Amino acid sequence: MPNTTVRAAAEGMPDVNRRRLLNLAGAGLALAATSAIAGKASAAPIDAAPAEHPDAALFRLDQEMEEAYSQMNRASEVCSKVSRKCEKLYPPRPPAWEDPDMPDHLHEMNLDRRIRDEMPEPIRAWLKERREQRAANGALQEAFSAKWAEINREGGLDAAEDAFNVRSNELWELGLRIFATPANTLEGMVVKLRAADRMDLQSFADENEGFLSIAADIRRLASGGTA
Structure with a gap:
């Protein structure tokens, strides 16, 4: 679960550091292969998934994550607004x-x-x-x-950041559930790519659950497997 902060007004002050998730060096080839294959599939969000679709579970999670992403962005906007108000009240930092x-x-x-x-x-x-x-x-x-x-x-910044962290954690958990769900079609793999984008995984370099999951799907689909 990530531990995220949006506070940027007081550098050097105590803050909350977000857990880094992705090791791009170890997953670069997987990402390149996925992007090449997924380019043939539609990247548009899927509004409704028929129950018989092999990736129906991923589509449902994708819709949940889309809503969680919107709520997290709204919480981030509130944090930014409150932070700007607080910045105007900060005293000068002593040398x-x-x-x-x-x-x-x-x-x-x-x-x-x-x-x-x-x-x-x-x-x-x-x-x-x-x-x-x-x-x-x-x-x-x-x-x-x-x-x-x-x-x-x-000024309400602590409360706003707490609310943002709740939304961020919700998004994070949905992303992990998506990565833990095998994709059986290219559309399902696009759901995983979209989850990685929403989680901003390209900005982190510690773990690689997301792209390892995608790489496993590519190998399985390439060998003719569907489950």
């Missing part, structure tokens, strides 16, 4: 902490100190000041994160 370089005269003093056991007071004072500055920057970062989260929560 990231960077350790300052030790001044040259203290650096030379530090080299000399290695001969001795006691740290010179100027170096001790500089290190203390650096710790205090780093702590102050950390407090600014925490305050920014808290304000950012508060704006997202009160």
